[in-house]
Amino acid sequence: MKRIRFWGTRGSLPVALTAATVRQRLVAALRGASGRVFASDADAERYVDGLAFAAAGTYGGHTSCVEIETGGPDYVICDLGSGVRPFGQAALARHGPASPQTYHIFISHVHWDHIMGLPFFTPAYIPGNRVRIYGSHPWLESALRRQQDQPSFPVDFSFLRANIEFVHLEPGKPHAVGDMTVTSMLQRHAGDSYGYRFEANGRSVVYTTDSEHQLADPVETESFVAFFRNADVVIFDAMYSLADAVSIRADWGHSSNVVGVELCQMAGVRHLCMFHHEPAFDDQAIDAVLADTRRLEEITRAGNALTITAAYDGMEIEL
Amino acid sequence: METTSRQFADVVVAAPVGRVDHQSAAQLEAALAPLVAEASSKKGALVLDFSGVEYISSVGLRVLMIAAKELRASSAKIAVANLQPVVAEILAISRFDRVLGVFPSVRGAIEQFSAAALAAFDAAQPPSAR
Numbered sequence: 001m002k003r004i005r006f007w008g009t010r011g012s013l014p015v016a017l018t019a020a021t022v023r024q025r026l027v028a029a030l031r032g033a034s035g036r037v038f039a040s041d042a043d044a045e046r047y048v049d050g051l052a053f054a055a056a057g058t059y060g061g062h063t064s065c066v067e068i069e070t071g072g073p074d075y076v077i078c079d080l081g082s083g084v085r086p087f088g089q090a091a092l093a094r095h096g097p098a099s100p101q102t103y104h105i106f107i108s109h110v111h112w113d114h115i116m117g118l119p120f121f122t123p124a125y126i127p128g129n130r131v132r133i134y135g136s137h138p139w140l141e142s143a144l145r146r147q148q149d150q151p152s153f154p155v156d157f158s159f160l161r162a163n164i165e166f167v168h169l170e171p172g173k174p175h176a177v178g179d180m181t182v183t184s185m186l187q188r189h190a191g192d193s194y195g196y197r198f199e200a201n202g203r204s205v206v207y208t209t210d211s212e213h214q215l216a217d218p219v220e221t222e223s224f225v226a227f228f229r230n231a232d233v234v235i236f237d238a239m240y241s242l243a244d245a246v247s248i249r250a251d252w253g254h255s256s257n258v259v260g261v262e263l264c265q266m267a268g269v270r271h272l273c274m275f276h277h278e279p280a281f282d283d284q285a286i287d288a289v290l291a292d293t294r295r296l297e298e299i300t301r302a303g304n305a306l307t308i309t310a311a312y313d314g315m316e317i318e319l
Numbered sequence: 320m321e322t323t324s325r326q327f328a329d330v331v332v333a334a335p336v337g338r339v340d341h342q343s344a345a346q347l348e349a350a351l352a353p354l355v356a357e358a359s360s361k362k363g364a365l366v367l368d369f370s371g372v373e374y375i376s377s378v379g380l381r382v383l384m385i386a387a388k389e390l391r392a393s394s395a396k397i398a399v400a401n402l403q404p405v406v407a408e409i410l411a412i413s414r415f416d417r418v419l420g421v422f423p424s425v426r427g428a429i430e431q432f433s434a435a436a437l438a439a440f441d442a443a444q445p446p447s448a449r
Contacts (some may be wrong), residue, residue: 215378221341241414242377246384258377258413292412299405300374 001180001203001319002071004233004273008062008083009311011209011239011254011276012113015061021282025055053312054283060313062086063113064276066235068198068205072178074102078196078207078235080144083313084117092122100128104177106184107135108209109193110143118144118160119153129162134169134177136184136194141166169194185227187211188220189253197227203319204230206269209237209276212245212253213263221263228267232319235311236260238274238289257293264306265297271307272297273317286310322350327443329363330429330436336371339379348382355386359393364432368425370401380415387419396420398428 008014029051038044048056065083068076075091077084095101103123108114123129133140145157169175169184171194176182180200187193188211195208206228214220228234239254257274264272274293277286290310297306309317320337331354339347351365358365365386375383387397398420402410410416422428429436 215381216344218341242380243384243414243418246377246381247388247418256377256413258380258409262377295408296412299408 001198001200001205002069003319004205004235004317005067005069006065006083006275006311006313006315007067007087008065008079008081008117009059009275009277009313009315010061010063010081010113010279011237012063013279014063014082014113015279017058017061028055052287054287057312058283059277059286059310061279062313063116064108064209065117066207066275066311070178070180070200074104074178076177076180076198077103077105079108079114079209080105080116080118080121081114082117082120085120085122088121088123097126100126100130102130103132105131105133106182106196106207107133107137107140108187108195108207109189109191110135110137110140111191111210112147114210115144115147119148119155124160124162124164127161131160131162131164132167133164134167134175134182136169136171136186137192138168140168183227185223188214193253195227197231203232205319206231206234208234210253211237211255212251213255213259215246215259221266224263225267228263228269231267231269233271233273233317234260234264234267234269235273235275236264237276238293238310239276239278241289257289258296261293261297261300261306261308265300265302268303269306270304271309271317274308274310277310320346322347324354325443326357327429327437327439328433328435329358329361330366330433330440331358331363332366332368332425332429332440334368334371338373339375339382341376341378344376344378344382347379348385351382351386355389358397359390359395362394363436364396364398364429365390366422366425366428366432367397367399368401369399369403369406372406373403375406375409377413380409380413383415383419396432398422398431400425400428 062083063081064079065081066078148157174181174183183197184194193210198205238257242256242258245256320343322335324333400422
């Protein structure tokens with residue numbers, strides 16, 4: 001495995017920057033640049049690079065879609081949120097429509113935000129492409145077919161002319177996909193969700209989203225610690241604050257930054273990447289959560305430092 | 320971990336000591352249960368003196384949330400006081416400082432809840448501390 005690339009990082013619902021927010025940022029950036037002269041694009045880019053991420057960038061608004069670049073010819077994707085549309089366009093731009101590709105797609109669960117991108121995933125419409133969709137839910141195929149039924153969508157699933165196969169994964173049983181070993185794990189979420197651990201060439205990545213943790217259950221905690229053990233990167237559902245996750249949003253099926261740090265510290269993980277951001281959060285709010293989480297890691301660190309990031313659409317993590 | 324407690328009129332002050340983590344949270348939960356029941360029965364308050372708490376994990380914070388829910392269901396109140404800096408940061412990062420009243424001192428917390436308890440608390444202090 002070479003790198004992780006994020007195409008969609010938002011939870012529950014796609015969101016977008018508004019015109020008002022873009023305008024505010026332009027005004028702030030222009031005021032900040034007052035008196036400066038930019039002799040070249042490079043000068044201007046240096047200035048932009050010095051701005052805060054929430055001033056010069058954005059976490060983005062596509063729903064869950066994460067690419068794991070294996071170094072092999074096949075594509076590996078986690079979830080079919082709206083982020084799979086730009087992923088598909090990028091793959092087509094790279095190879096062209098006449099060059100068949102294989103896509104291995106691992107589905108955490110079939111809630112809408114995790115499957116809504118499939119009808120817009122252009123490679124699935126192209127004969128010759130191979131799309132293997134993996135999951136542990138018995139209703140995986142029917143759910144994907146149903147979302148394209150009339151009157152929900154005008155293009156029926158049968159119009160997807162790629163060679164589409166569904167592969168059932170038994171939770172806890174390692175499964176070989178190319179050079180990778182993939183293991184799924186049952187997670188607590190309405191209708192169940194599954195996390196995935198990907199291992200290859202001495203590297204390991206865990207994708208664990210839409211997963212609520214029962215803090216008082218030591219057996220469950222131990223099972224997640226074992227699943228995360230020594231992972232290079234854990235992509236973790238940190239949608240809520242801990243206070244919300246155990247009170248007004250208990251049983252909503254999501255976790256928090258605090259639990260992410262604790263589990264990753266116990267498991268000896270190298271890099272915690274917070275994911276499935278609350279759609280009500282703007283960029284400043286996610287930045288604040290990131291700063292808080294880094295501080296929590298710092299004040300509770302007992303061993304090696306845990307790198308902490310907040311995923312954004314377009315972010316890459318080298319493995 | 321050990322938890323001692325004192326009663327001042329309708330306010331119970333509980334003082335746990337040590338780390339509240341995955342190993343010890345159940346002990347704190349067991350220690351608080353009768354104190355929560357006592358404060359609830361009097362529609363009073365439970366003040367947690369955290370001066371002796373070095374660290375609290377998510378499991379420990381969950382214990383506080385359960386106590387808060389139970390107390391509020393009985394129209395009783397809860398607060399934490401005397402937090403060590405690390406614990407204060409953990410409460411802020413977890414947003415528990417928005418759920419629990421946080422006070423710099425036990426006296427400050429009691430003062431918010433009950434004049435009778437405050438008088439009892441002050442009376443119990445050694446003359447030099449008054």
